Structure formats: C-alpha cells, structure tokens
Amino acid sequence: MKSEDILNKDTLRPRNTSAEVLAKEEEKGDGKPQSGNFFGLEWDKPGSSSPWPTFDQFPEHLRVGPWSYSACIFLVAFVGFVVLSASWAYDDLSKLRDAAPASFQIRMLHGAGAVYMTAIIAYTVKNTGLWPFVSYTAISYGLLTLRFGFICLGLQAAAEILRFPVVAMATVTSTVWWLVLFPIILAAAAAEHRRAFLRMNFSVFLLNMHLFNLPMALASQWSYSRALCFLDFWVAAVVAMLYLFFYLLVMDANGLHLYIILSPRPWWCIVSYCGILLLYAQLHRFFGS
Template sequence: FTYHKEVLQGLIIRMSSKVAEKGSLESVRNLLKFLDVVPLQYKVGPWSPAAHITIFAYAAFIFLSMSYAVKAYTPPDYTQIPNDWIQTYRLVGALYGFALTALVYYASGIWMLGSYTLTSWNLMSLRLFFSYLAGHAVPGAGLVADLLRYPSLIGCTVTVTVWWIILVPLIDFLLSQGKSREDRIFFWKWNLAPVLINVHLLNLPIIAIDFLASGVALTFFDLWVALTVAFLYCMFYLNVLDPRGLHFYIIFSPRTVYCAISYALILS
C-alpha cells in the first residue's frame, strides 16, 4: 500500500509540474506568438478616454437596471421536462464539456482558461449540468441554471460569430502581410485543431439545442444577467489578462477610440 501511495504521489507531482510548466504566462505568450504582427500600440500604453467612458456607462446601466431585472424574473419548473431526452442530453453535454476543459487545462494550464472562448465553453457546461440537476429537483440548481441560461447562449454565439467573421479574417490578413509564411500555416493548423473546432464552432449548436428544447422564453432578467457577465469578463480581461501580455483578442484593446464600438458590440 505504501509503495502504491508513493507511486501515485510521484505521478501527481509530475503531472502538476507538467501543467505548471505548460501553463506559465510565458508559455501562453509563446502560443500567441503569431499575434506579434499586431502593432505594439494596441498592446501597451495608456487607455483611450473612450474605453473609460464606455465602461462607466455600462456599469451605470447595469446598476440602475438591477431592480427591473429582479422584477422580471420568473423561475421555470425544470421538473416539467418538455422532452424526455433533454435530461440525458444535458448530462452528456456537461460531462463532455468538463472533460474538454480538463484536457485544455492539462495541455495549456490555467491561463488559457481565462480566454473568452473557454469562459463561454465553461458557462455552457455549467448551464447543462445545473439544468440537469434542476430537472431532478436539486435545491438551488434551478436558480443557477437560470443565471447561466442567456450568458451561455450569448457567449457561445459571440464566440462563434466574432471568431469566424472578424478575428480569423483579421489575423489571416495580418499574417499574410508578414514575412514569415510559417506563422500563417501554424495559425491555420492551430485554428482547425479538434479542440479549437469544439470551442469555436460546435459550442453554439450544443447550447442552442438545450435552449430551444427547454421552451423557456427570454426576459429582461436574462438580458441583464448576460450584460453583467459580459461586463465582468471585460473587467477581468482588461485588468488581469491584458497587463500580463495575454492579448487573446485585439478587439478588446482599450488603447484606441474604436474600442467603444467593439465594447458596444460585445457587451450588447
């Protein structure tokens, strides 16, 4: 027993060290090396006044509209399942989502989970999981599922549309203007990897099926929660990821007056 315990402890230590090495800030920066073609002025330097104004306006709206959101909330009964298969779908979807998150964590570490893409994926997985629990009348699960309903749906929608319609063409164009053809080839291999296809494309139909099958109409409460979650992520990105050089999304840069447009599109 002692021998097996020591072997297990050694394995855990080696796995933890491997995750720590892969998940270091420097390793994530190296993974994003192909984004070096983005002008430095969008990565470092003072924020544009437009960023401060837009952020303040959104914070004020969220605070002032909170009471209206609370009044609009009507908890649905998750035990009244409109489709028999939806519970199985939610459980399988949640477990699949958690497994992929664990794979990303093991391969890339904790910092990669800070991306909007993985955040949306995790919100989706949690939504499916708590909806499943609410279907079995687990106390409190219904409220959590309601809080995650629209943020998970809109998060996956934004991820898919912004990634494929804006970011992929933009990154490909910038890389095509560079001297190194290898960076462009690396980007497309990375972009079409199975994990990336899951979190950048399959996430939307997965959560859309749950939403459509539930038959629950959206209210102002759902919109308010989604805006609040988007705002909180924006604050996390600007105050935690951006200062550490993790520029996952150049359209989040607060150093240009055009950030007001990108923030308005993303937060709304």
C-alpha cells in the same frame, strides 16, 4: 511554464536575462513584456514553428499607452447601467419559474453533453494547462458545461440563470472568432506559420470551443422553452462587464492581447464595446421572441 504562473512577472522574460537587459527594459518604460512569452518563450525564437503570432506583431499603439477617453466613458456608463438596472432584474426573478420542467429524456441528453464537455475541458487542461481558461471562449464553454449539468441534475433556477448568457456567449465566440479574430490572426501570422495555424483551428480544443459550442448552446436553448426577460439580458451583461474589466486590468495590462479589438487605447474601441453589447441585445430579442 506552468499554467498557474501565467501572470507571474518572472515568467515574462527568459530566465537567463542579464541585469543589463533588465535595466534597459526598465529604461524603456513601456512596461510591456513580449506577449508570446505567455505561450512559451520558444515561440518567440527565430525558426519557431508556432502557428500563433506573438502579440507584439499587432500595432504598438493598440498595445501600449494610455486608455482613450471613449473607453473610460463607456466603462463608466456600462457600470452605471448594470447598477441602476439591478432592481429591474430583481423584479424578474419570479419569471425563472415560467420554464416548464425538462423531461427525463432532455435531462439525460444534457447529462451526456455535460460529461462530454467536461471531458473536453479535462483534455484541454491536461494538454495545455489552465491558461486557456482566462479567455472568453473557455469561460463561455465552462458556463455552457455548468448549464448542461444543472439541467441534468434538475437544478432549474441555476440552469435558467445561465439560459441566455451561455447562448449569447457561444454566438459571440463563434461569430467574432471566425469573422473577426481568425482573419486578423491569419494575416498577422508569419507566412510559414499560416498552414500550421489553419491546422490548429481543427484541433479538438478549438473545434469544440469555437464551433461545436454554438449548436450545443442552441440545442439546449430550444430543447425546452421559456420567454426571456430583462433579467436574462442583465445577467449576460454582468458577465460581459466582469470579463471586460478582467481583460483590461489583468490580461491587457500584462501584455496578453488575446482580443486586440478590445484594446482601450484607440478612440474607436467604443465601437467594439458597443457593437458587442448591441449584439447581446439583438440576440436577446431574437431568442426571446
């Protein structure tokens, strides 16, 4: 399966699917494909050695059905907050110049980091295609790479816009993966696949995007300082909002449940959403002090 076809409807079922099977699927009416198909149909076959569980192993009420009222309320409130606070963020634009210019040594170190992370991205694309870059993890890593590149090139304003978003996203990626998603996926994986899943966590791709990303983001954050302002939090909130809508309207809607805790169907989804936003706020307070 080509990576660019990840959301193509034709890739969501085996090519030899009969008309009778397709008709039965339409009669069911849930509109949900077998989620494992996103990673290759062979992963759903009996005897598969895939370490990643098919998403359909997650409870059906988290994958299928209408959104809860709490999800709708949160999304409306989130958009309202971003729109109404835009003027406050705009007023802080001048504060981006408060950062002292990075020294030549710092710029060269960031340049080396940018080259390294670009190589990791190229390695990932070559070996797995583009599909990982629909994930929050890979987008976070891409933005971190951009910040390193901007610092190396002396593009201070662009680098400062990404100062807080990249360290917040790296922190969320590492903590949510290891403390929440990793144990959930490990528990959902078939017993014979768990060892393979553990090995996968020490692959070049996941080590860099789930572990090494955080110390690199922290090193960049502390290599030269600037007091954070509301604009920093606002930019991070905008990135989070855009990704949440992309996840819910594109990925979740097509059965790609990478982050089952973001399901908009249970009433408690608002706890997940608010929890992540509050984590952003606490990180802003921590790094801004």
